[in-house]
Amino acid sequence: MFKRLADAGETVSLKVDGREIRARAGDTVAGAMLAAGIDRFRTTPVTESPRAPYCLMGVCFDCLVTIDGVGSRQACLVPVREGMAVETQLGKREAGR
């Protein structure tokens, strides 16, 4: 869906649901995931309908993901870091995970 203007400088690698993706230093997790073609970040807790980032500026809370074991973080506000483990969230979160 999204294409980078120039394919260069993707030096950071992180995992999303176990799959490795590459990103540029300074990307947000949301930006990196969108650039990698991931368009469903989570499904909602009650009706389980799919969600992707909407505002990309910290307001809508639709881009929630689990980052390094901490759930419901706003992917659009967190910069990528080498070795980061991101998990998309399906439905309600499981306590204790």
Add this chain to the structure above:
Amino acid sequence: MTGNEYDVAVVGGGLVGAATSWGLAREGLRVALLDEGDRDVRASRGNFALVWVQSKGLGLAPYAGWTIRSSNAWGGFSDLLKQETGLDVCFQRPGGFHLALSEKELEARATILKRLHNQPGIVDYKTEILDHSQVAKMLPDIGPEVVGASYCPLDGHVNSLRLFRTLHTAINARGVTYLPSHRVENITQEGGEFRLHTGKGEVRAGKVALAAGNANMRLAPMVGLEAPMRPERGQIVVTERLRPFLNYPVVTLRQTDEGTVMIGDSKEESTDPRGLTIGVSSTEAERAVRQFPLLANVNVVRTWSAIRVMTRDGFPIYDQSETHPGAFVLCCHSGVTLCANHALTVAPMIARGALDETLTPFSARRFHVQAAG
């Protein structure tokens, strides 16, 4: 408004007033329900939603029987509401727990239950004291610090916001006239009818039932009744929605039908509903994590406080006026638990014009006995 358009005016559109109005409408009465505005204090929007039996009635044995009666009527009551409105208030009665985090807490719990059960005329409500391993069979996620619990099979919970909405849908369907932003300033009785004076005009009715929560303290003396109240603030911590892990409500912690976990049972003598005390929230959260360690990494999405309706001694007040026949007052802390009784038992008594003797122990006259002693 002119003429005696209504058989009964109910003052207060919260859970108590709405349930009573519904019960009165079922008896065929023409009912006006006078409410305040959306920005006024509404205890019915801030509660923990338990239908709770265990530990009710220490100091007033009939309160235990009254509570059990409502708990037993709740299933049928929620079915009736569903038939009329199509809405499910998610009533469940799997039994409920009161967890102890030390031997001392468990002993204190056992002592309270023993004193409660030793009262003359008490109804046995089958509360048991369980040790850690017995509790863990039913609540597998408890932490090692939980030494035991009391368990009562009659305890349950509902979705209280949906209950509030469902009652209002049901009274609307039954033709109750709902009058929002009608704060009652004065009540007079003239020529066998009550006149309720509001900023939006006068409402006339043959009877009046006061169900205005803490505001009953102001209203009751207008019709020869009294309702000594002692409002109290409670705070709640709410988590994000989680997959179901808790199949039973705990007195301080429950998982709603939509997955959020509500935590809290604080009591503060404050009447500012906007204030929050961080120390109270953190104590609630800390105890919750000791009870259920898997909550440690769960996100809190909001905390809020609300004012409890509380009579001076904590027990309900149901009374009828001697000086103003046809005037009634209903006050209670447990508007959710007792909702079935208000709809199915108290409302028909008001419709008939007199409270039964079963409600005599709940008369506000009990406060005079204490004052004289």
